[in-house]
Amino acid sequence: MPGPNGRGVCVWFTxxxxxxxxxxxxxxxRLLEERGRPVxxxxxxxxxxxxxxxxxFDRADRDTNVRRIGYVAGEVVRHGGIAVVAAVSPYRSTRDxxxxxxxxxxxxxVFVDTPLEVCEARDVKGWYAKAxxxxxxxxxxxxxxxxxPVAPELHLLTVGTTAEANAxxxxxxxxxxxxxxxx
Amino acid sequence: MPGPNGRGVCVWFTxxxxxxxxxxxxxxxRLLEERGRPVxxxxxxxxxxxxxxxxxFDRADRDTNVRRIGYVAGEVVRHGGIAVVAAVSPYRSTRDxxxxxxxxxxxxxVFVDTPLEVCEARDVKGWYAKAxxxxxxxxxxxxxxxxxPVAPELHLLTVGTTAEANAxxxxxxxxxxxxxxxx
Numbered sequence: 001m002p003g004p005n006g007r008g009v010c011v012w013f014t015x016x017x018x019x020x021x022x023x024x025x026x027x028x029x030r031l032l033e034e035r036g037r038p039v040x041x042x043x044x045x046x047x048x049x050x051x052x053x054x055x056x057f058d059r060a061d062r063d064t065n066v067r068r069i070g071y072v073a074g075e076v077v078r079h080g081g082i083a084v085v086a087a088v089s090p091y092r093s094t095r096d097x098x099x100x101x102x103x104x105x106x107x108x109x110v111f112v113d114t115p116l117e118v119c120e121a122r123d124v125k126g127w128y129a130k131a132x133x134x135x136x137x138x139x140x141x142x143x144x145x146x147x148x149p150v151a152p153e154l155h156l157l158t159v160g161t162t163a164e165a166n167a168x169x170x171x172x173x174x175x176x177x178x179x180x181x182x183x
Numbered sequence: 184m185p186g187p188n189g190r191g192v193c194v195w196f197t198x199x200x201x202x203x204x205x206x207x208x209x210x211x212x213r214l215l216e217e218r219g220r221p222v223x224x225x226x227x228x229x230x231x232x233x234x235x236x237x238x239x240f241d242r243a244d245r246d247t248n249v250r251r252i253g254y255v256a257g258e259v260v261r262h263g264g265i266a267v268v269a270a271v272s273p274y275r276s277t278r279d280x281x282x283x284x285x286x287x288x289x290x291x292x293v294f295v296d297t298p299l300e301v302c303e304a305r306d307v308k309g310w311y312a313k314a315x316x317x318x319x320x321x322x323x324x325x326x327x328x329x330x331x332p333v334a335p336e337l338h339l340l341t342v343g344t345t346a347e348a349n350a351x352x353x354x355x356x357x358x359x360x361x362x363x364x365x366x
Contacts, residue, residue, distance in 0.1 A: 054237030
């Protein structure tokens, strides 16, 4: 059901920890809200607070977490809303399940493609150091795989550009697709 | 944000196990869909499948479950959608938290008021027998309290009437409130 300013859509940021998913997503959310579109934010903080308590970090629980995000995003989209997801979501098949739950043509997969070395050098939250020290197990990129999207709707590089510029690419793509009315 | 056929609203059915919440909710959902309003269904089956894995049955986990339903319902309502919840949701304070998450004026609490003796005599799923035999612990109405709503938006009796008639009372209330366009 289209809302007054466009159609329901899920913008799904995937990438390594520290790749810049949340930073870019935050700007996208601000720009969308400035355009009068309410947004359901499903980033790490929101998911931890509202959805993931009781789940652990093995593959089954991580998949459950991603499916749960996909479920909520799908319901938002069904009512003509926008959901913005920022989740490592490392496994291709699980992202594809989320896509199916949302509706394949309503799913905009945004690959935030920052090299592991760059993420690890930034190590904003200190996770990579802990993973290398063995204090954290099954950490994506260190001892658990990240499966990059094969055909994402958008492929963002973060080295040599800014999160602001990338956010504007996302909005331009939503306009091009007809999910967002032109400014 | 109002949709083309009305405003976002959460219809929250609360009552004992076996009171008729889901039966009434299913008819409400069908009637709403016939009126062109998509509905997010948050009944026992949907919640078990999509939201509650990893949670147990102690009070903390039951509260987390109800808050999680409230969170999803709130996001749906924020985008102008309708969420229909059918959950025992036995604790008054937790239902009030859900109400706050949705927005107090967007929350229609429907108390499905079937006496315990009637629910227990029906015992459709055999839970009451198990609870009386001590095979299930902390079962609402048997060895865990049900706190009835003090001022529900709707108070439905189920003895001497039908789920169909009760569902029509719910739709009439949504129309009266202006959440649903008249048929």
